[in-house]
Amino acid sequence: MFADIVGRENCMTDAAALRVYECDALTGTRVRPAAVVLPANTDEVAACVKRAREHNMAIVPRGSGTGLSGGALPIEGAVVIGTSRMRSILEVDFENQRMRVQPGVINLDISRYLAPHGYYYAPDPSSQSVCSIGGNVAENSGGAHCLKYGFTINHVLALTLVLASGEIVTIGGDSPDPLGYDLISAVVGSEGLLGIVTEVTVRFLRVPQATRTLFATFPSTDEAGEAVSQIIAAGMVPAAIEMMDKLAIEAIVAATHVDWPLDAGAALLMDVDGTTEEVAECADAASEILQRCGAIEIRRPRDDRERQLMWTGRKGAFAAMGRISPNYYVQDGVIPRSDIAPVLREIAELSHESGFRVANVFHAGDGNLHPLVLYDARSGDEAQRAEHVAAEILRICLRHGGSITGEHGVGADKSAYLGEMFGEPDLETMHLVRCAFDSTRTFNPTKVFPSPRLCGDRVGAH
Numbered sequence: 250m251f252a253d254i255v256g257r258e259n260c261m262t263d264a265a266a267l268r269v270y271e272c273d274a275l276t277g278t279r280v281r282p283a284a285v286v287l288p289a290n291t292d293e294v295a296a297c298v299k300r301a302r303e304h305n306m307a308i309v310p311r312g313s314g315t316g317l318s319g320g321a322l323p324i325e326g327a328v329v330i331g332t333s334r335m336r337s338i339l340e341v342d343f344e345n346q347r348m349r350v351q352p353g354v355i356n357l358d359i360s361r362y363l364a365p366h367g368y369y370y371a372p373d374p375s376s377q378s379v380c381s382i383g384g385n386v387a388e389n390s391g392g393a394h395c396l397k398y399g400f401t402i403n404h405v406l407a408l409t410l411v412l413a414s415g416e417i418v419t420i421g422g423d424s425p426d427p428l429g430y431d432l433i434s435a436v437v438g439s440e441g442l443l444g445i446v447t448e449v450t451v452r453f454l455r456v457p458q459a460t461r462t463l464f465a466t467f468p469s470t471d472e473a474g475e476a477v478s479q480i481i482a483a484g485m486v487p488a489a490i491e492m493m494d495k496l497a498i499e500a501i502v503a504a505t506h507v508d509w510p511l512d513a514g515a516a517l518l519m520d521v522d523g524t525t526e527e528v529a530e531c532a533d534a535a536s537e538i539l540q541r542c543g544a545i546e547i548r549r550p551r552d553d554r555e556r557q558l559m560w561t562g563r564k565g566a567f568a569a570m571g572r573i574s575p576n577y578y579v580q581d582g583v584i585p586r587s588d589i590a591p592v593l594r595e596i597a598e599l600s601h602e603s604g605f606r607v608a609n610v611f612h613a614g615d616g617n618l619h620p621l622v623l624y625d626a627r628s629g630d631e632a633q634r635a636e637h638v639a640a641e642i643l644r645i646c647l648r649h650g651g652s653i654t655g656e657h658g659v660g661a662d663k664s665a666y667l668g669e670m671f672g673e674p675d676l677e678t679m680h681l682v683r684c685a686f687d688s689t690r691t692f693n694p695t696k697v698f699p700s701p702r703l704c705g706d707r708v709g710a711h
């Protein structure tokens with residue numbers, strides 16, 4: 250059905266090929282789509298969208314499939330439109346520090362391309378070596394260094410989007426504050442519900458003159474959480490502050506070559522960057538606070554190799570869970586930074602009561618938790634009960650004034666909880682925005698919103 254548009258080799262309909270696309274990184278849920286197509290450019294995407302509409306097929310946009318909320322999970326009878334052949338850097342403007350890329354370009358490849366020129370792309374999800382920039386836009390992805398530099402939304406200047414009609418539109422522009430409504434903000438973080446992003450203009454930054462890394466261990470997450478609050482309260486904005494609890498340290502040490510102490514109750518990994526003078530001053534001031542808050546030990550990597558090793562340990566933390574558990578469920582919630590210690594205590598109580606081990610490794614500076622609920626899918630209904638524990642963690646976040654997602658999105662996984670955070674009028678307003686772009690609900694129709702909603706439905710009518 251799509252072979253005449255993308256070529257037979259880029260159109261998959263047989264069961265074996267489709268298996269690869271049955272899920273994203275939320276691997277517990279799988280659905281086989283009707284077809285997967287891999288277009289090469291905006292025009293091919295537009296032609297595929299028109300063809301799908303002619304056949305009344307839903308469309309699931311897909312980047313690298315590393316999403317953790319089932320955003321790229323196929324829908325029965327739908328066509329998955331993947332961007333893995335759209336990996337070209339289209340234009341680079343060093344003078345104005347911006348570049349236009351296709352959506353399938355891998356996040357880290359942008360920084361690799363820019364590195365010889367002294368620049369980099371700031372948002373750095375831990376999956377950055379595999380996730381696509383289109384997926385980052387759809388999820389408004391964050392990362393360790395987004396504390397200082399902001400999420401994807403702060404780095405996108407313009408987007409080309411294929412709408413459900415097949416129409417191609419460009420939003421945003423070269424000027425920093427384009428006229429009209431800020432449609433970039435509507436599309437970034439919209440989880441593939443508004444259209445398929447086919448080109449992205451991002452801004453890039455100069456590599457800071459100096460970066461210093463601190464690794465500090467603490468008796469427990471209480472002291473580590475307090476240190477995070479105090480560092481920010483002192484007016485410092487480190488580039489990154491990441492926290493790992495005892496179980497996370499155990500998994501990372503088992504999986505990588507870091508020599509972190511296994512008897513520590515928690516650890517903070519922190520980057521400060523800027524000018525050489527600024528960095529020296531900030532690192533000294535932060536070290537003082539870490540010590541005052543009860544740090545057992547503060548390490549500074551001896552060289553760049555050791556620094557990279559520390560960050561490889563942190564960024565590989567999810568995968569490292571495989572060393573201590575057959576399966577894990579990644580939760581993603583946000584809390585006020587000042588509540589880190591009490592929330593982690595509540596999660597520990599929940600873990601104790603439920604019998605499920607929970608490891609915590611997260612963007613502490615942003616208050617963006619990633620509790621990992623460890624379970625064994627081979628054992629009875631453990632998978633289901635682990636999900637239940639993960640849901641309770643979200644409710645703890647909400648009780649503390651937080652949110653059900655920091656960066657992984659709502660997707661298919663958390664649509665049931667959106668109603669616990671927003672009232673009907675809020676959901677209706679969000680839905681109206683969606684309908685303004687896609688009144689046919691062609692893209693990701695079953696995702697994000699709690700129940701099927703039709704464009705034109707009135708609040709409370711059902």
Ligand SMILES: Cc1cc2nc3c(=O)[nH]c(=O)nc-3n(C[C@H](O)[C@H](O)[C@H](O)COP(=O)(O)OP(=O)(O)OC[C@H]3O[C@@H](n4cnc5c(N)ncnc54)[C@H](O)[C@@H]3O)c2cc1C
Pocket residue numbers: 273274309310311312313314315316317319320321332352373374375376379380381382383384385386387388389390391392393440441442444445446447567568656657660693
């Ligand atoms: C080990 C690991 C670590 C991670 N760490 C982080 C982290 O630190 N920070 C973070 O934010 N996330 C993290 N993630 C989650 C994930 O990598 C991000 O959400 C990422 O942005 C997804 O990109 P992707 O290309 O894999 O998108 P996919 O998973 O393919 O898709 C994600 C969503 O985007 C939509 N989409 C994809 N491409 C397009 C497009 N071109 N147009 C419109 N919609 C599109 C899909 O429909 C789906 O809803 C992590 C994941 C893993 C597995």
